[in-house]
Amino acid sequence: MTVSGLSVEFDNHTVLDDISFAVRRDSTMAIIGPNGAGKSVLFRSLLNLIPYKGTVSWSEDTRIGYVPQKLAIDKELPLTVYEFLSFKEKSRDKILEVMGAVGFLKEANHIHNDTRVLKTRIGNLSGGELQRVLIAYALLGKPNVLLFDEPTAGVDIAGEETVYGLIHKLKADKDLTIIFISHELEVVNKYADSVLCLNKEKVCFGPPKTAIDKESLEKMYGEETHIYHHHDH
Amino acid sequence: MVLRRMSLVGDALSHVALPGIAVALAIGVNPMLGALLALTLAAVGIWYLSDHSEIYPEALVGIFFTASLAAGILITPEVELLEALFGDIDKIGPIDAIFTFIGAVTIFAVTMAVSKKLLLMVVSKDLAKSQKIKTSKIDLIYLLLVCGVVALGVKFLGTLLTGAMVIIPAVTAKNIAGNIKAYQILSVVLGTLATAAGILIASYFKFPSGPTIVLTAISFFIFSFVFKKR
Numbered sequence: 001m002t003v004s005g006l007s008v009e010f011d012n013h014t015v016l017d018d019i020s021f022a023v024r025r026d027s028t029m030a031i032i033g034p035n036g037a038g039k040s041v042l043f044r045s046l047l048n049l050i051p052y053k054g055t056v057s058w059s060e061d062t063r064i065g066y067v068p069q070k071l072a073i074d075k076e077l078p079l080t081v082y083e084f085l086s087f088k089e090k091s092r093d094k095i096l097e098v099m100g101a102v103g104f105l106k107e108a109n110h111i112h113n114d115t116r117v118l119k120t121r122i123g124n125l126s127g128g129e130l131q132r133v134l135i136a137y138a139l140l141g142k143p144n145v146l147l148f149d150e151p152t153a154g155v156d157i158a159g160e161e162t163v164y165g166l167i168h169k170l171k172a173d174k175d176l177t178i179i180f181i182s183h184e185l186e187v188v189n190k191y192a193d194s195v196l197c198l199n200k201e202k203v204c205f206g207p208p209k210t211a212i213d214k215e216s217l218e219k220m221y222g223e224e225t226h227i228y229h230h231h232d233h
Numbered sequence: 234m235v236l237r238r239m240s241l242v243g244d245a246l247s248h249v250a251l252p253g254i255a256v257a258l259a260i261g262v263n264p265m266l267g268a269l270l271a272l273t274l275a276a277v278g279i280w281y282l283s284d285h286s287e288i289y290p291e292a293l294v295g296i297f298f299t300a301s302l303a304a305g306i307l308i309t310p311e312v313e314l315l316e317a318l319f320g321d322i323d324k325i326g327p328i329d330a331i332f333t334f335i336g337a338v339t340i341f342a343v344t345m346a347v348s349k350k351l352l353l354m355v356v357s358k359d360l361a362k363s364q365k366i367k368t369s370k371i372d373l374i375y376l377l378l379v380c381g382v383v384a385l386g387v388k389f390l391g392t393l394l395t396g397a398m399v400i401i402p403a404v405t406a407k408n409i410a411g412n413i414k415a416y417q418i419l420s421v422v423l424g425t426l427a428t429a430a431g432i433l434i435a436s437y438f439k440f441p442s443g444p445t446i447v448l449t450a451i452s453f454f455i456f457s458f459v460f461k462k463r
Binding site for chain 2: 044048049064066068071073074076077078079080083084087088120121122130137
């Protein structure tokens with residue numbers, strides 16, 4: 001995927017300014033930046049959800065699975081997890097397969113990991129459960145690109161490990177390009193092949209070890225970034 | 234309408250039918266046709282404005298639809314006004330019945346065809362768009378479906394009460410249904426039951442049919458609410 005000269009404006013207010021980068025097939029890219037840096041806006045442009053200037057070109061055989069950051073789902077919405085997943089896939093076996101991939105198993109030792117969750121209304125899921133269901137949804141339709149908007153947001157510590165572990169496992173299994181938004185440098189260093197630092201404009205781009213230095217951190221977060229850097233989860 | 238949190242849009246939309254009915258009566262065509270035309274114009278208007286402008290839809294609905302109601306009351310001949318506002322089941326002839334039947338079957342079929350996409354849009358419009366669903370097109374189809382429902386209902390329940398039957402059976406079903414399939418089936422069953430029971434009660438006590446049907450539906454709602462709270 002190649003992005004060149006991407007700019008986004010809302011009401012004459014520049015949100016993203018002249019962003020260019022490329023992502024290689026089967027690699028993992030992280031997008032980092034402070035709140036309001038335009039990370040989600042960049043995602044929405046890549047997905048063609050909003051108007052933008054510049055070009056975004058994907059490889060022709062691209063099938064994208066998108067995991068949104070959070071969804072405000074009405075608790076009373078009478079839609080079960082199974083019904084939601086069947087919007088995309090008719091086969092019950094395939095639904096069970098992706099549910100298994102995100103850790104919901106038949107007759108699990110704990111209710112949070114059991115396929116009984118399929119009968120739950122999606123509005124009643126916990127943050128972590130919803131995120132796993134959204135990942136399962138993204139995995140249906142055999143995507144070769146996954147876009148994750150802040151995989152950790154709204155997930156407890158134990159669940160957080162599962163989400164990144166899962167990303168790692170998925171990649172090992174097949175040809176899969178992953179682009180994820182994060183603000184945790186540890187995670188970026190551990191899992192990403194390349195990183196795009198964003199603060200309305202491109203601050204840095206390249207392998208995390210070399211791209212993320214003192215200068216780029218200061219451009220994103222200001223002077224006090226060493227605190228952020230060593231913040232341990 | 235209920236799941237998309239647009240219940241009051243459905244209600245207000247039914248008011249738009251009134252000027253259409255009035256004009257149809259004045260030029261001597263079937264009032265249902267007049268209602269359908271006025272509603273279609275309104276739906277396309279809402280669709281266009283919500284897609285192309287920043288106006289807050291609720292305010293738009295409040296202004297535009299009350300204006301239609303006021304204008305409609307002024308131009309509807311006085312002898313027809315009560316019927317246009319509250320409907321009258323006795324005035325429904327065989328042609329209306331055929332028209333209604335064909336319309337209802339069509340609406341049902343189209344609704345079933347787009348329901349997955351519509352529901353996905355309720356969960357997340359972004360998710361729907363990311364799957365290349367043309368959300369704007371689905372929105373228009375959906376609004377036109379609502380117009381169809383209201384146009385078929387106005388002769389029966391009048392422009393003031395038709396909105397009630399768009400909302401109440403669905404809210405009642407939402408109270409008791411645990412999944413979408415149950416919700417869809419219950420909405421239809423409860424709407425049909427309330428209508429049938431309302432007509433029977435109305436004819437027995439010589440009440441007007443429209444308000445009786447709506448109150449019957451409301452009693453189902455209260456029952457479902459108590460049932461849900463237990």
